[in-house]
Amino acid sequence: MKRQTYxxxxxxxxxxxxxxxLIKRHAHATLRPEVMSGVGPFAGLYQLKGYRxxxxxxxxxxxxxxxxxxxxxxxxxTIGIDLVNHxxxxxxxxxxxxLFFLDYIAMGKLVPQQVEAIVKxxxxxxxxxxxxxxxxxxxxxxxxxxxGDYDLVGFIIGVxxxxxxxxxxxxxxxxxxxxxxxxGLHTNGYSLVRKLFGxxxxxxxxLYPELGRTLGQELxxxxxxxxxxxxxxxxxxxxxxxxTGGGLVDNLPRTLxxxxxxxxxxxxxxxxxxxxxxxxxxxxxxxxxxRVFNMGIGMALISSPDDAGHLSASLAGARVIGAVERGGTxxxxxx
Amino acid sequence: MKRQTYxxxxxxxxxxxxxxxLIKRHAHATLRPEVMSGVGPFAGLYQLKGYRxxxxxxxxxxxxxxxxxxxxxxxxxTIGIDLVNHxxxxxxxxxxxxLFFLDYIAMGKLVPQQVEAIVKxxxxxxxxxxxxxxxxxxxxxxxxxxxGDYDLVGFIIGVxxxxxxxxxxxxxxxxxxxxxxxxGLHTNGYSLVRKLFGxxxxxxxxLYPELGRTLGQELxxxxxxxxxxxxxxxxxxxxxxxxTGGGLVDNLPRTLxxxxxxxxxxxxxxxxxxxxxxxxxxxxxxxxxxRVFNMGIGMALISSPDDAGHLSASLAGARVIGAVERGGTxxxxxx
Numbered sequence: 001m002k003r004q005t006y007x008x009x010x011x012x013x014x015x016x017x018x019x020x021x022l023i024k025r026h027a028h029a030t031l032r033p034e035v036m037s038g039v040g041p042f043a044g045l046y047q048l049k050g051y052r053x054x055x056x057x058x059x060x061x062x063x064x065x066x067x068x069x070x071x072x073x074x075x076x077x078t079i080g081i082d083l084v085n086h087x088x089x090x091x092x093x094x095x096x097x098x099l100f101f102l103d104y105i106a107m108g109k110l111v112p113q114q115v116e117a118i119v120k121x122x123x124x125x126x127x128x129x130x131x132x133x134x135x136x137x138x139x140x141x142x143x144x145x146x147x148g149d150y151d152l153v154g155f156i157i158g159v160x161x162x163x164x165x166x167x168x169x170x171x172x173x174x175x176x177x178x179x180x181x182x183x184g185l186h187t188n189g190y191s192l193v194r195k196l197f198g199x200x201x202x203x204x205x206x207l208y209p210e211l212g213r214t215l216g217q218e219l220x221x222x223x224x225x226x227x228x229x230x231x232x233x234x235x236x237x238x239x240x241x242x243x244t245g246g247g248l249v250d251n252l253p254r255t256l257x258x259x260x261x262x263x264x265x266x267x268x269x270x271x272x273x274x275x276x277x278x279x280x281x282x283x284x285x286x287x288x289x290x291r292v293f294n295m296g297i298g299m300a301l302i303s304s305p306d307d308a309g310h311l312s313a314s315l316a317g318a319r320v321i322g323a324v325e326r327g328g329t330x331x332x333x334x335x
Numbered sequence: 336m337k338r339q340t341y342x343x344x345x346x347x348x349x350x351x352x353x354x355x356x357l358i359k360r361h362a363h364a365t366l367r368p369e370v371m372s373g374v375g376p377f378a379g380l381y382q383l384k385g386y387r388x389x390x391x392x393x394x395x396x397x398x399x400x401x402x403x404x405x406x407x408x409x410x411x412x413t414i415g416i417d418l419v420n421h422x423x424x425x426x427x428x429x430x431x432x433x434l435f436f437l438d439y440i441a442m443g444k445l446v447p448q449q450v451e452a453i454v455k456x457x458x459x460x461x462x463x464x465x466x467x468x469x470x471x472x473x474x475x476x477x478x479x480x481x482x483g484d485y486d487l488v489g490f491i492i493g494v495x496x497x498x499x500x501x502x503x504x505x506x507x508x509x510x511x512x513x514x515x516x517x518x519g520l521h522t523n524g525y526s527l528v529r530k531l532f533g534x535x536x537x538x539x540x541x542l543y544p545e546l547g548r549t550l551g552q553e554l555x556x557x558x559x560x561x562x563x564x565x566x567x568x569x570x571x572x573x574x575x576x577x578x579t580g581g582g583l584v585d586n587l588p589r590t591l592x593x594x595x596x597x598x599x600x601x602x603x604x605x606x607x608x609x610x611x612x613x614x615x616x617x618x619x620x621x622x623x624x625x626r627v628f629n630m631g632i633g634m635a636l637i638s639s640p641d642d643a644g645h646l647s648a649s650l651a652g653a654r655v656i657g658a659v660e661r662g663g664t665x666x667x668x669x670x
Contacts, residue, residue, distance in 0.1 A: 004617030006627045009530040013581065013626070036390065036500075041589035042428040042577050043394040047497065048383065055371065056391075059378040060437040060472045060490055065479055093377040102395040104439070104488045137395045137488075142526050144400055144484070151479070153439045153472075155395055155490035162382065165371075191477050195344040242377050246348065254376035282339030291348070292341045 010142025015110045019138055022116040026123035030133040035100070044134035046100050046157075053162035057096035060155045061086045064245075065190040069219045071148055072199035076114050078222050079152060080121025082187050085225035086244070087156035088129055089299060092227050093240040093255065095166035096158030098131035104153040105138045108145035118152065129227045131156070168239030168255035168302065175238060175324040176308035177252075177262055179269055180229075181317030182298030184221040188245045189278075189292045193219065196282045210273040218274050226299045229315055236311055239302040243294040250291065252300055253331040256324070264322035264334045272296045290334060297321065345477025350445045354473055357451040361458035365468040370435070379469035381435050381492075388497035392431035395490045396421045399580075400525040404554045406483055407534035411449050413557050414487060415456025417522050420560035421579070422491035423464055424634060427562050428575040428590065430501035431493035433466035439488040440473045443480035453487065464562045466491070503574030503590035503637065510573060510659040511643035512587075512597055514604055515564075516652030517633030519556040523580045524613075524627045528554065531617045545608040553609050561634045564650055571646055574637040578629040585626065587635055588666040591659070599657035599669045607631045625669060632656065 006013065031037060036045040048054060063082045070079040080103075088098050103122055105115055115138055126133045145151065160166075185193070197203050197215065204216030211218045230237070239255035241248075252262045275296065279289050289295065302324060303311055312318045341348065366372060371380040383389060398417045405414040415438075423433050438457055440450055450473055461468045480486065495501075520528070532538050532550065539551030546553045565572070574590035576583075587597045610631065614624050624630065637659060638646055647653045 004619050005623055006527050009527040011526045042425045043392045046391045048389050048391055054383050056381045056383055057378045060439050062474050065476050090377045102393055104395050139397050141400050151441055151486055153488045191346045192341050192344040284339050288340055
């Protein structure tokens with residue numbers, strides 16, 4: 001038999017090394033003094049200090065098939081922002097401050113420049129919230145991912161003092177629900193969108209007057225991060241829901257104590273045009289729309305009526321979208 | 336247009352819910368009292384207490400294309416063991432005790448029973464090292480993964496007291512290198528193996544007398560975990576290398592201070608028959624074999640000569656495989 005090598009089987013250890021070199025400076029720019037670099041070559045080391053009763057808050061996420069849009073447009077420098085922001089928002093719902101982040105990138109054929117662009121996006125989003133990009137894994141899996149495709153997974157660790165955990169426990173009837181505007185689809189509903197529009201360059205390149213830009217640009221808009229704006233206001237917030245897969249309908253109940261219902265007023269916020277466009281194109285039922293998409297609300301906060309005015313006034317793109325009521329049969333009612 | 340739904344686009348939120356139900360009890364069996372369950376619906380919460388100067392040690396890993404072997408054999412209950420053990424071994428090299436684990440499973444079509452089998456394996460491996468399976472994400476990505484294929488990623492967080500970090504810093508010439516037997520290929524080199532043998536049932540089902548079992552059984556053997564056996568011996572260990580991609584040649588230098596060389600005696604351990612079989616089949620260069628595969632050594636420890644005897648005598652499948660010398664040009668020499 002012809003002499004076989006790992007490279008001939010599609011695994012290029014040298015490409016892996018080049019990718020590592022390229023991403024080093026991006027990751028390095030995110031480091032905090034707590035990161036013990038130079039030690040632990042098989043793992044990331046982070047010194048946790050200055051907390052009385054630290055609770056580690058962790059989450060893992062992908063960005064779903066938004067990846068297909070990035071691949072179709074050949075734009076790889078924003079999808080990492082989506083990944084980090086999704087994770088940061090998830091742990092923020094418990095009141096946590098992000099500490100460090102690890103990523104996993106798997107591709108069929110490792111393209112060092114592509115990996116660099118992805119990591120650049122992640123590093124940028126990490127820096128914006130002082131989160132250290134402490135480690136990651138880049139896997140070349142020939143025959144697994146088609147050429148040009150990749151998957152991306154993020155893992156975040158944050159911390160919150162035990163006494164400051166936000167868990168929705170004190171929410172009661174009469175509390176106010178504040179919605180924070182999303183920047184678009186964030187990272188949910190892309191399989192449906194792709195089914196409706198496809199990912200042909202001609203389609204993604206089409207300019208829509210109501211969007212003020214091309215469909216591709218709109219769909220690739222990064223997931224908004226709510227950490228910096230909410231950080232000083234956390235003591236006023238009783239519960240938080242990150243509006244991801246399942247929409248307002250499935251995510252709001254995750255922070256509501258039993259026996260309570262979230263009553264939302266659908267006229268209280270403007271549905272962004274991208275959602276209307278999608279709904280028309282697919283002739284999609286209103287109820288299905290609210291279950292699949294965020295419909296313009298990326299994060300929902302619940303506070304006492306006393307704090308609601310201050311909260312919604314201090315937050316860009318915030319508005320009161322509903323109230324908590326003693327529950328009927330439905331946990332979320334949109335009227 | 337025909338009325339569109341998320342389900343018609345290939346995303347089945349009900350299957351996701353069923354999968355969640357099925358995996359709950361497996362994950363639940365791994366919980367430790369430090370896990371604050373019932374709070375933090377968007378994240379996992381873990382109370383860190385009882386440490387003076389805690390250093391969080393984290394790692395992310397996949398299992399590479401060993402997944403293709405699992406898929407070809409329709410055996411999904413051991414690949415999760417591989418994933419957890421790989422992660423546990425990685426942070427163990429810094430002396431860390433595992434605390435909690437999160438997983439990511441992405442599939443083209445979500446099959447709840449398959450997800451359950453995967454999580455069952457992870458939970459089993461987590462329980463074996465008292466690590467809590469605290470969270471995870473199951474993503475259905477139609478059009479992304481071919482039917483039946485999935486990717487699997489694991490994230491682990493462990494802890495070590497600052498004063499007990501193992502970092503190889505005290506290693507010096509004259510120290511002894513101890514090799515711990517691997518259980519097979521662990522999770523590296525599978526792309527090459529698949530190129531040589533393919534994944535046809537007839538090939539994987541073939542019985543090899545030298546293996547004492549079928550090729551498929553041998554290839555699916557889970558990655559060995561070294562935590563429990565090494566835990567009481569950590570104070571005697573100066574440095575540790577987990578022998579993964581890159582083999583002994585690339586991984587041993589990760590724990591060696593500059594200016595030192597690991598000199599290995601190739602006759603000091605028996606190369607398991609699977610590696611000989613692979614080498615013959617592919618007419619693979621000896622040097623390439625040592626760069627791609629672990630060649631029978633899954634973990635390498637470095638200790639002082641005084642401690643080496645006790646260490647190798649107390650560890651099953653351990654033997655002295657070499658010594659540290661003042662460096663020449665190569666960082667690892669195998670003679």
